[in-house]
Amino acid sequence: MTFSTLQNLAFRLSVTLFFLVLFSGRISAQDKDSIAIQYILKGKSFYKADDYEKSITYYNKALALVEKTKNDVLIGDIHTKKGHAYLLSGKNKEALDAYDKGLSMAKKTKDLDQEFVINSGLIQVLRRMNRLDKAHTIASGMIKSLDQTSFKNTHNHVNILTTVSDIYLAREQYDSVLFFSKKGIEVSKNLDYKEGLVDFYIKKGMIFYYKKEYDKSFKYLFDAQDILLEHDITNQSFPKVNINYFLASSYYEKGLYDKAIEILHKTTDAAEEKDVMKPPVIQSYLLLANCYGEKKDFEKALYWNNEYVRLIENYQKDKDETLNSIYEKDAQKLKSEIENLKKEKGENIKKITFGIVTLLVLILIFIVFKYVKKQKLNKILFNDLLEKINQLESNGAIDVKKESSKEIIIDDDKVVEVLKGLTRLEDQEYFLKSDCSLRAMAKKVKTNATYLSKIINIHKEKNFNDYINDLRIEYALMRIKNDKKFRSFSIKSIATEIGYKSDYSFAKHFKAKTGINPSYYIKNIQKQETSFETV
The missing domain is CATH 1.10.10.60 (Homeodomain-like)
Structure with missing residues (x-):
């Protein structure tokens, strides 16, 4: 009997025990938390298998139980795990909502380690939304306070360096990416952390692609690909897509269009509905169109270009919704601060609140005025x-x-x-x-x-x-x-x-x-x- 079979059997026995206790009317908070943990483990196993939809289903089942027991630590952990699953499935708005709830719990329980984990995911959402300044601020704070956590020289240390590198990559600060990649590779090798090595090898491959040093790009991308082939690494779909895209891009730049097309079709053929909102997948469609265009196969070029246009429109819609959610959360945060101020200061706060509200109204009027003025100016400039x-x-x-x-x-x-x-x-x-x-x-x-x-x-x-x-x-x-x-x-x-x-x-x-x-x-x-x- 394999370990996986034993794990499934243990899970089923735990769930059976839960329902027996439930129907007997003697279920306790401890029993609910125990079953919730089994659901979390089951969700985590689906997460590792890249089945994010089932993963989220089990996390939600766990959440329904721990919300009744008011176990803030487990509630925060589940929201964080849901955020990661939504992030990897390309659902940015849902990821943002989950991370926001997880961050509230982490602050409530004063769990700095959990805040770091959540901020790593939050930075990825902000990067996708092009909110690079805000993402960079969070990342810089994480690097400065890393020694205050238990993450030093652990897998999470590598993950934080990965996150910071992503921001510098988006800002085109390639020397900074190479600096943090070097540190990340060093720590990953000391820990024998294959996932970290794959990520940093891909980043170096990307940097050398952007620098037009294609042979160096091939070296690091193939190194990353070899690790994926030789080791049982979780969540392989995203690094595979990234490797394929930049290998194909390098072949395209060298005029080897057939090789590029062969690699890109590996991505498009394997892509499921849940994958098509990921930027590297979307860009693969455009690169395919360009490859066929260079080969003068305009019928296929037009087909893949139309597919790209369809996907990018859906992605832009999701991006706009997520940005709106970010702005709403910023406004909600300000409102919450006012409410907390009321509780602390009592009746005296009424004057302060009135002043803040007045100031907010004035700011809002000013913003609206500036917006209208800007629109008019834009129209004049455009004409x-x-x-x-x-x-x-x-x-x-x-x-x-x-x-x-x-x-x-x-x-x-x-x-x-x-x-x-x-x-x-x-x-x-x-x-x-x-x-x-x-x-x-x-x-x-x-x-x-x-x-x-x-x-x-x-x-x-x-x-x-x-x-x-x-x-x-x-x-x-x-x-x-x-x-x-x-x-x-x-x-x-x-x-x-x-x-x-x-x-x-x-x-x-x-x-x-x-x-x-x-x-x-x-x-x-x-x-x-x-x-x-x-x-």
């Missing part, structure tokens, strides 16, 4: 921008910010040749390449980086980075306006298409040049096109 595009479209250039009109006299043959070379590269849209750099461009126009930088400063009246960013934003403005299919892409996909490594960088430069966010521009272009079609 001005559109007018400039329409006026200058025939010239092939867009002044998103007014440039100096002083004339420049060119009397140096070398300068003339370099400027001609820049014009040629602009016509070839070289600036859309993600590896477009000052050194690379200088090589293209047959000069050195220092000389090219000076020419751009003098004759383009801007530094190199502003020069490239202006060209990219001008291109994006024009193509979004005129290309309906391009307009349907996600912000991240558009950013990648025009040479940016992240949607954050693209949005930052777009707003700096136009005064509005790319999402606002796309939405209003779409509205305008729809209104024209209606007319």
Whole structure:
């Protein structure tokens, strides 16, 4: 008889005993807690098997029992485990709600270790919602107070380093990711913690992919894959998807489209309904479309692109709902603080409460005023921008910010040749390449980086980075306006298409040049096109 069989038998006997005691009318709080623990263990076994739906079912059964016994420690533990299950199944809003309840219990019982576990999951939700500043604040606090917990040099220490690395990865601070990955690998090896090694090897593979060092990327990704194949590691589906995506991405960059397609189909073929809300799975559909596009198989390219668009719309809906939930919880937290203040201070608090409420009302009025004002300003900026595009479209250039009109006299043959070379590269849209750099461009126009930088400063009246960013934003403005299919892409996909490594960088430069966010521009272009079609 195997250990698994014995475990199932013990669980069934415990449940049978529970119902015998229940119907005999002599069930005690201790009995309920004991059965709840059996449910938790059963839920945990399904969690390890990647069956998150069944896992949550058993956690809910346990929760129904311990809520009657008011066992705050078990209640907090169950909510935390539910949060983890929801997180790995891609249900961000449900994960946020579960973590919030678990955090309340952890604070109530003053369990700092439990707070750390919950915050690790909470950071992942915030990262997915692009609330990187808030996630970074929580992560920094965890690192500073790690010595106050029992986690030092344990599996949870590795998990915390993993969580912190995720934030730096999202913020494109790659040197920080490599720093924490090195520490994480060291601790994981000392503990023989295979899950930790897999995660950090994947992260290093990702970093070297972003740095375009594909051979190094392959090394770490294959190291991670070997560990998954050789060891019985729980929750393998998510690391497998990540490994497949970045292996395929590296093959795609090297022009090996068939290899990329073969790997990506491993993800799409194995993906269940519960998996399709995970970002790496969604991005795999887009990469498949790009691979087939490069192979000139446009029928399949269109199919996978349509699937990607469908999934990204559902993901965005879930993301919006989760963000609303985050804001609601922030407001509820403020309300709870006011209520606690009332209890502590009694009648005297009425004046303070009135002042706080008044201040909140004023803040709310101010926020509404600023919002309305911002919307009006955005509309003005959008209309001005559109007018400039329409006026200058025939010239092939867009002044998103007014440039100096002083004339420049060119009397140096070398300068003339370099400027001609820049014009040629602009016509070839070289600036859309993600590896477009000052050194690379200088090589293209047959000069050195220092000389090219000076020419751009003098004759383009801007530094190199502003020069490239202006060209990219001008291109994006024009193509979004005129290309309906391009307009349907996600912000991240558009950013990648025009040479940016992240949607954050693209949005930052777009707003700096136009005064509005790319999402606002796309939405209003779409509205305008729809209104024209209606007319």
